[in-house]
Amino acid sequence: MGRGYGKAQIGTLVKRMRQGDVRALSRLISLLEQEGEEVSFLMETIAPYLGQAYSIGITGPPGAGKSTLVDKLTTHIRRLERTVGILAIDPTSPFSGGALLGDRIRMQQHYLDPGVFIRSMATKGDVGGLPRVAKDALKLLDAAGKDYVLIETVGVGQTELDIMETTDTTVVVFVPEGGDAIQTMKAGLMEIADIFVVNKADREGADRMVTEIQALVDMHHPHSWWRPPVLATQADRDIGVVELFTAIEDHRKALCKAGEFEARRQARRKKELIELVERHLRTLLLHHLQREGALGELVTRVERGEISPHRAADQILHDTQLIQHWFQEKV
Template identity: 45%
Template structure:
């Protein structure tokens, strides 16, 4: 009888305790999301840290912030290392702030091999902007991600949008040919080139040359700027027959601010072009199609780990595959089938309208 009493009273108490803990967590998430949407800088920093660390609160927090997004203009700035991307970002942010527009900057830096953090930290060049609540700067480490962006860059940009930023600037790490993920996230992609880096255009054309909405030749006071522009125009002439719009070329000198006004004018013109004939909407639809595919992949991997499929298990399977004792083409479908067969879920609950 004593054991029955413990079972009868203990389980409901545990469930009630779990319920109270869940309710408390949900309340904390809603409170934090509300502060982010209200423009609280500290709340935004806290929310981004939760997302970067893949905390349990990250997904419900992003969900709570999502209805407040979609109004900011996302601008991606990419190019080879040393092209002066950070200086251009600083100049653009300064001009927009003077015009009264709020700006969020997600600057993706290489990962420190010692700390795992962003090598360039808090952007020493931009320290003069600290204290301006209309400007938020976040340095992010790639943490091994390829394509020029950190794994959570898209979610960080979403939080900046939700906080009321008019413009979100995403500066990539500057990895070269494979730095093309930015075109999926940004509404407008700017490719920055600089004279004096050898075969300037040819050396990077296999990747990022095809993604530009605008080309910027920075450090245009250097010898070779004319040659870089000629090479860009020569490449553009090869594809003009099927391109709906030829990306304009702007020369700048980031350190002195020369050409920034012209660059802003070209960006406004590009934005206007995108808003016509639903081009911007089409870009964002394609972005979310690809983004949701990636989210499903991440969710499946997380579900696999929750069902006991650890990194050690993958290593064990890899050892067997290498020695041809296991067939990966049969193994992977079996692992996926095991996850779905053992994971209870309601398919209908996944389809919800955002109110």
């Protein structure tokens, strides 16, 4: 099995992780990051333990104060004697090293706390979207018994949508200087945010921004059972953080009351199934397209414009023998 993890070893690591062994958890997340064939087995092994953690996505533009909010929320949740897993998804950038170091210093007290697990993950050049690895890591933290999992991502459109579909509550963070961001996102934003935060409320323009977002929420909020609140915070001074947590809990209650909590999780499982099958089929297709033979010839003809992509696709999809052959051969 690939890089040295057999099924028995994975089973042992999962067991240790469930008993609170932080190193086992770390190693399993690293295993996810290698994206080897063991991932399937690992996810299957932890499947019975899923569904207990409450997941919260914190997303917004770079430097908005997301990590600071995560840090302060964590302190609050720990005071309530609940455990926390933190995933900081940082887009691969040669410049993000500094920010990570800053997070490390800020989060120091949490690194020493066995009730908190922190991990940053690079997105390896994925354009937008939450990487599969992050979604699986969230599950590991759930299976490890964390009460809350906080995921921090830099918002760039697709990521927000993805985080909304992945977490139970999505918090979208803005700063007073970011008025333009709201204008450009207007349409999609309401579908994504369960809670709005205007952080750096000590800065000029914060009140105006709160009012502006509130007006947007008034105009259009997609659910009758939840009206996204707009909160002002000063994360670095721990102002408004308790209110934010209360809003998260309110959203959780509203989700449950409306029957949405389970509905969302069901939709998520279905989406995951489709994604997994889709990914496998895509890999098969790409693998076989690259090869010589009839399929290779067809591709060349499409490239030259001798046959339309539609017609070629039809031909491929109707060739059951060919498709059967794809599945017989190991990729």
